[in-house]
Amino acid sequence: MVVIGREEATGATTRLGHYRARDGSRGAPVDVDVDRPHIGLVVGKRGSGKTYTLGVLAEGLLAAEGVAPVVADPMGAFTPLETADVPATVVHPRVRADALDPRQWCTVLGLDPERGAGALVWRAASECATLDGMRSWVADVDAVASTARAASNHLALAASWDIFDAAGIETETLCSDSLTVLDMSGLASRPAGAVLAAVATALYDVRMAEQTCRLPWFLIDEAHAFTDGVARRPLRRLVTRGRQPGVSCVLATQRPSAVPATTVSQTDLLVAHRLTSTADIDALHAAHPTYLDGDFAARLPETTGDALVVDDGTESVHHVTVRERRTPHGGETPRASDIGAGRE
Numbered sequence: 312m313v314v315i316g317r318e319e320a321t322g323a324t325t326r327l328g329h330y331r332a333r334d335g336s337r338g339a340p341v342d343v344d345v346d347r348p349h350i351g352l353v354v355g356k357r358g359s360g361k362t363y364t365l366g367v368l369a370e371g372l373l374a375a376e377g378v379a380p381v382v383a384d385p386m387g388a389f390t391p392l393e394t395a396d397v398p399a400t401v402v403h404p405r406v407r408a409d410a411l412d413p414r415q416w417c418t419v420l421g422l423d424p425e426r427g428a429g430a431l432v433w434r435a436a437s438e439c440a441t442l443d444g445m446r447s448w449v450a451d452v453d454a455v456a457s458t459a460r461a462a463s464n465h466l467a468l469a470a471s472w473d474i475f476d477a478a479g480i481e482t483e484t485l486c487s488d489s490l491t492v493l494d495m496s497g498l499a500s501r502p503a504g505a506v507l508a509a510v511a512t513a514l515y516d517v518r519m520a521e522q523t524c525r526l527p528w529f530l531i532d533e534a535h536a537f538t539d540g541v542a543r544r545p546l547r548r549l550v551t552r553g554r555q556p557g558v559s560c561v562l563a564t565q566r567p568s569a570v571p572a573t574t575v576s577q578t579d580l581l582v583a584h585r586l587t588s589t590a591d592i593d594a595l596h597a598a599h600p601t602y603l604d605g606d607f608a609a610r611l612p613e614t615t616g617d618a619l620v621v622d623d624g625t626e627s628v629h630h631v632t633v634r635e636r637r638t639p640h641g642g643e644t645p646r647a648s649d650i651g652a653g654r655e
């Protein structure tokens with residue numbers, strides 16, 4: 312058995328799959344280290360198996376000791392786990408208003424913090440811990456009526472997202488040993504970004520403050536949707552500095568070229584499924600030039616579920632077939648023929 316992500320021979324691992332021989336036959340088992348923190352990137356074009364691979368990893372983390380797995384699920388692909396026979400909790404995430412700092416409030420509402428409504432929202436977020444408090448503060452503030460009205464309208468929009476409440480997600484929920492699935496399937500990109508920003512910050516802070524002994528693993532599907540906007544800074548901090556306090560992060564994306572180069576270069580585990588876009592292939596190649604020399608594109612797999620795995624720690628590249636999942640996968644793209652099949 313080979314373990315990806317570590318140099319020494321001890322510590323917990325989880326099965327990722329098997330080596331794929333040149334003739335397609337199955338070789339030795341391949342595990343991934345889950346003992347130490349890692350920054351992972353799972354890439355591949357649509358339908359190549361990214362979400363499935365994230366699910367394989369989530370299953371492995373569920374069985375591991377001492378970790379707290381959390382999945383950001385923008386497509387609802389992990390919600391079937393709620394009814395599977397595994398310790399998974401699906402939550403419609405709500406976060407505290409003060410989980411976002413004043414600058415993030417302006418970003419998430421698309422306001423310039425220097426001027427007008429943005430400056431008012433900034434002050435409201437500095438003064439108040441809850442969204443209701445911010446709305447009351449704006450209603451009472453001595454400001455130009457049109458500016459106050461604009462700020463009030465933006466905060467009403469934030470309230471309509473239904474993601475802010477005074478309690479927010481409990482740290483105990485996020486850091487439990489069961490899998491926490493943040494079901495973000497009903498959320499538009501701004502509220503989804505706000506949730507991601509708040510959770511990324513909470514996971515980092517909780518470890519910095521030594522409030523949990525478990526090591527969080529934050530798995531983020533469709534990660535390119537969050538690398539811009541309000542989640543950009545918290546995500547960058549998690550990826551660049553999270554390992555030190557013990558937070559792992561695994562990003563899955565079909566568009567590695569849309570992920571900042573600094574993020575791609577921070578990954579110590581790269582799982583590359585089938586990719587055809589030159590820009591995406593170049594983005595990976597640029598971030599890992601040492602191990603991805605030669606004709607990287609030609610080495611990428613053709614078949615769904617197959618992957619080229621790059622282990623930065625041991626500076627090695629592995630051809631792997633990801634194993635089948637034990638729990639239901641909800642990432643299937645709907646087909647018109649599904650409807651046809653149900654007709655009389």
Ligand SMILES: Nc1ncnc2c1ncn2[C@@H]1O[C@H](COP(=O)(O)OP(=O)(O)OP(=O)(O)O)[C@@H](O)[C@H]1O
Pocket residue numbers: 355356357358359360361362363364565615616617632633634635636640642643644
């Ligand atoms: N390792 C695997 N073993 C068996 N089947 C797999 C494997 N990986 C993927 N599949 C199959 O391929 C389908 C597509 O995989 P998946 O939903 O993970 O793709 P994706 O890359 O996340 O696509 P999208 O970008 O559209 O979200 C899955 O529904 C599953 O049936």
